[in-house]
Amino acid sequence: MTVATLEVPPASPRVTGIRSVTVIGSGVIGTSVALAVRRSGAEVALIDADADAVAEAERMGAGVRFTPDTPPADVVVIATPPSSVARVLREAQERGLGAVYTDVASTKGVIVAEAARAGCDLTTYVPGHPMAGRELSGPAAARADMFAGRPWVLCPGPGTPWEAVRPVVELAEACRATVRLLPSRRHDRIVAAVSHTPHLVSAALAARFAEAEETVLSLAGKGLRDTTRIAAGLPELWCDILEQNAEPVAVVLDEVVRDLTAAAAALRSGGTDVLKDLLVRGNRGRHRVVDAFPAAESAF
Amino acid sequence: MTVATLEVPPASPRVTGIRSVTVIGSGVIGTSVALAVRRSGAEVALIDADADAVAEAERMGAGVRFTPDTPPADVVVIATPPSSVARVLREAQERGLGAVYTDVASTKGVIVAEAARAGCDLTTYVPGHPMAGRELSGPAAARADMFAGRPWVLCPGPGTPWEAVRPVVELAEACRATVRLLPSRRHDRIVAAVSHTPHLVSAALAARFAEAEETVLSLAGKGLRDTTRIAAGLPELWCDILEQNAEPVAVVLDEVVRDLTAAAAALRSGGTDVLKDLLVRGNRGRHRVVDAFPAAESAF
Numbered sequence A, B: 001m002t003v004a005t006l007e008v009p010p011a012s013p014r015v016t017g018i019r020s021v022t023v024i025g026s027g028v029i030g031t032s033v034a035l036a037v038r039r040s041g042a043e044v045a046l047i048d049a050d051a052d053a054v055a056e057a058e059r060m061g062a063g064v065r066f067t068p069d070t071p072p073a074d075v076v077v078i079a080t081p082p083s084s085v086a087r088v089l090r091e092a093q094e095r096g097l098g099a100v101y102t103d104v105a106s107t108k109g110v111i112v113a114e115a116a117r118a119g120c121d122l123t124t125y126v127p128g129h130p131m132a133g134r135e136l137s138g139p140a141a142a143r144a145d146m147f148a149g150r151p152w153v154l155c156p157g158p159g160t161p162w163e164a165v166r167p168v169v170e171l172a173e174a175c176r177a178t179v180r181l182l183p184s185r186r187h188d189r190i191v192a193a194v195s196h197t198p199h200l201v202s203a204a205l206a207a208r209f210a211e212a213e214e215t216v217l218s219l220a221g222k223g224l225r226d227t228t229r230i231a232a233g234l235p236e237l238w239c240d241i242l243e244q245n246a247e248p249v250a251v252v253l254d255e256v257v258r259d260l261t262a263a264a265a266a267l268r269s270g271g272t273d274v275l276k277d278l279l280v281r282g283n284r285g286r287h288r289v290v291d292a293f294p295a296a297e298s299a300f
Helices: A028-039 A051-059 A082-094 A109-117 A162-174 A184-209 A214-218 A222-227 A235-244 A246-269 A272-291 B028-039 B051-059 B082-095 B109-117 B162-174 B184-209 B214-218 B222-227 B235-244 B246-269 B272-291
Strands: A020-024 A043-047 A073-078 A098-103 A128-130 A151-154 A178-181 B020-024 B043-047 B073-078 B098-103 B128-130 B151-154 B178-181
Touching: A020 A028, A028 A043, A028 A051, A028 A162, A043 A051, A073 A082, A073 A162, A082 A098, A082 A109, A082 A235, A098 A162, A109 A184, A128 A162, A151 A162, A162 A178, A184 A222, A184 A235, A184 A246, A184 B184, A184 B214, A184 B222, A184 B246, A184 B272, A214 B184, A214 B272, A222 B184, A222 B222, A222 B272, A235 A246, A235 B272, A246 A272, A246 B184, A246 B246, A272 B184, A272 B214, A272 B222, A272 B235, B020 B028, B028 B043, B028 B051, B028 B162, B043 B051, B073 B082, B073 B162, B082 B098, B082 B109, B082 B235, B098 B162, B109 B184, B128 B162, B151 B162, B162 B178, B184 B222, B184 B235, B184 B246, B235 B246, B246 B272
Parallel strands: A020 A043, A020 A073, A073 A098, A151 A178, B020 B043, B020 B073, B073 B098, B151 B178
Antiparallel strands: A128 A151, B128 B151
């Protein structure tokens, strides 16, 4: 079955039917979801292996610590690192923590396959990816408006009923995001291009300055600062993300390497046409990226 | 002679001895220099083959059109594309347009060699590079505060007397920049790392989106927007810059390609250590770049 790209219009009047959410993982994304959901009036229970992280999220008003008495939630949000999602989902479903389950990991295909192998109930699992974030981590970096105006991709499988998808759509709308439905493989190819490969390329640029002299650093400008910003992401988390989306990222990386290898050869041989062609394509791509961001300046 | 890196302290009290400047080239950099110099009280004469560009710069208060009656200036600033600097310098010196000459091109070694070959008088030429700029072009994008707080590198040759260097230092200080003295080859290697290679890498990332579908573009975020920002630079100008600094850029590009090729292989073979190592080096490099920018947020 081919699922077309579908922008889901917000329910009108905009009221959410979600009354309770359990968020597993009190990092920057999990706590931001919790803060946004709390603003919409729903109850939030928080779970994290790190008691300090839960306490910090509680202090920020993100909800209350999960206890054995916490009733099953309308939606359980798994906001743990990508490689742990399938295991956490299986355990949450076994404990009956909620009616439906979603996650916020930035890769989908591998996690869905792992969840199937782990014996998870895929009819109550709606894989998700809120496409926002900060290079900062931990609950203190969370913001209730993190997802406002940003895309939130959901990748329900062909066997997932709409009654399982609907509460997750409402969760995303409670966070003021725009819901997009995509097949998981298509999602993975897109994020490889718009997010994961740029991260590796930014790291490869920034790596040139790991041991740089002060004189070199003192002459850096805004261009280098912007191109290396996302290299500040947590190496452990990003290694996990990249390995979960390995082949799609490698394919885009190959294209970048091909262009840069040709550019280096052109610089040495005076191949002006090759250089100019890359710069013109880059120019055009940049303009298309900017045009897709009508309200870019205010988004962050 | 080895010229050590030297940060020149501002003259105290901060008064400039420059009374007249002629700026050749009314693009974004030339007009910004003119606006900044005008603010310091000096006279500015403007020259550009494009009469509209001069008219626009005049309207912005950057100075007045150069005429045959314009007396020789204290400093002549050549703000034309890198590949034209030596020719323009030769002609300006032959016409006796000023006492000393400088340029603002972002490469230095090739231009100095071309100037020597062209028979320019190197005792009155102080190669310069104000390290600021915008991805926008033309006089309308100029700003009087473009260089405030930014480094302005000067690369005087071993035979250039201090009385020729001093007025150019004063020009940069009138633009509120911080003057740095560097040998031209060292300057070129540094800008290859902090500016020219990032430009090509940003173009190679942005080029992936030259023909991208709307669905892909609609899922792009701030990470892609930041990493591709400098790819918006003019392809013709950047091709010129890159070819004038070809070998230093190719050397840094080789390093980036090596890291990215290894990353693609590691993604396919499960080489976690290689990926993690790149991300950790990127992280460290990014932090060093940021630490070198104490007042980064306010600079632009």
